[in-house]
Amino acid sequence: MKDGPDIALVASLLGDPARANMLTALMAGQALTAGELAREAGVTAQTASGHLARLEAGGLIVGRRQGRHAYFALSGHxxxxxxxxxxxxxxxxxxxxxxxxxxxxxxxxxxxxxxxxxxxxxxxxxxxxxxxxxxxxxxxxxxxxxxxxxxxxxxxxxxxxxxxxxxxxxxxxxxxxxxxxxxxxxxxxxxxxxxxxxxxxxxxxxxxxxxxxxxxxxxxxxx
Structure with a gap:
């Protein structure tokens, strides 16, 4: 097995159209709610939740709760x-x-x-x-x-x-x-x-x- 970073894992996260649309929406530098990102991706709230969980686990986004809403942003520049x-x-x-x-x-x-x-x-x-x-x-x-x-x-x-x-x-x-x-x-x-x-x-x-x-x-x- 090849040592080093798992490029394929990151590529798989970026390769899904819905997740790519979510990440593109976050390129403006603002944190968005899960609902806003679901609309950007054109998916249901339940489907968006799964995508966001994968992106967060992969280290591409970070989430935080504020009141009733969960906000997400890119994990870094x-x-x-x-x-x-x-x-x-x-x-x-x-x-x-x-x-x-x-x-x-x-x-x-x-x-x-x-x-x-x-x-x-x-x-x-x-x-x-x-x-x-x-x-x-x-x-x-x-x-x-x-x-x-x-x-x-x-x-x-x-x-x-x-x-x-x-x-x-x-x-x-x-x-x-x-x-x-x-x-x-x-x-x-x-x-x-x-x-x-x-x-x-x-x-x-x-x-x-x-x-x-x-x-x-x-x-x-x-x-």
Whole structure:
């Protein structure tokens, strides 16, 4: 018998259409109830309960009770990154909806055209070194402080500060890690853009796009 992680077990959990729909719904980074996930999967509550139990046992989701409801979320950003990459293999032409291609949430960081532009801008402006770990430079530290991001606190987190995540629509990397998550939260807090209710789309205001471009460099042209 081959030693090492059981890839086939994880693949079997991801391979069921209902479970795949549930996991995709959780890619927006929010916890959802069992009933909401049943509707996303198009299955009965009883069937959803079985699927959720398997996903939780397999370590892909975590559940918690709050009052009368059970809520479920992805177990971590690493699960989201695997799902993002697999989505790219499953849909090689990228998302059909232009707004989803333009800017969307990938678990807790910005993805799509603007997510890739963000990483490109940080590298081209010298705020990130384009090395294996995407090292934040002194100029980057200063710029993040100006945006209200405490990079010292980010370094205390268990996850990497900067990490590449393969974007499934652009086929290039966007910025993940604790810095990617912090930047998306600042985009929300500054009013540059907000996540569209019930969707992974991040809708930017015209003023927000202008501020984004001023901060990180030229924007890609909208399709």
């Amino acid at each position: 690493d699960v989201a990154e695997v799902l993002e990459a697999l989505t790219g293999l499953a849909a090689r032409t990228g998302p059909k909806e232009p707004a989803l291609r333009r800017a969307r949430v990938c678990y807790d960081h910005l993805a799509g055209d603007l997510g890739v532009a963000l990483l490109d801008g940080l590298i081209s402006s010298g705020m990130l070194l384009d090395d294996e770990t995407l090292t934040l430079t002194p100029a980057g530290e200063t710029r993040m402080a100006g945006l209200g991001i405490d990079t010292a606190a980010l370094r205390k987190a268990r996850r990497p500060v900067c990490k590449r995540c393969l974007d499934w629509s652009v086929r290039r990397s966007h910025l993940a890690g604790s810095l990617g998550a912090a930047l998306l939260q600042r985009i929300y807090a500054l009013g540059w853009g907000q996540r569209v209710e019930g969707s992974r789309i991040v809708a930017f205001t015209p003023a927000g796009l202008a501020a984004f471009e001023a901060a990180f460099g030229p924007l890609p042209q909208a399709a």
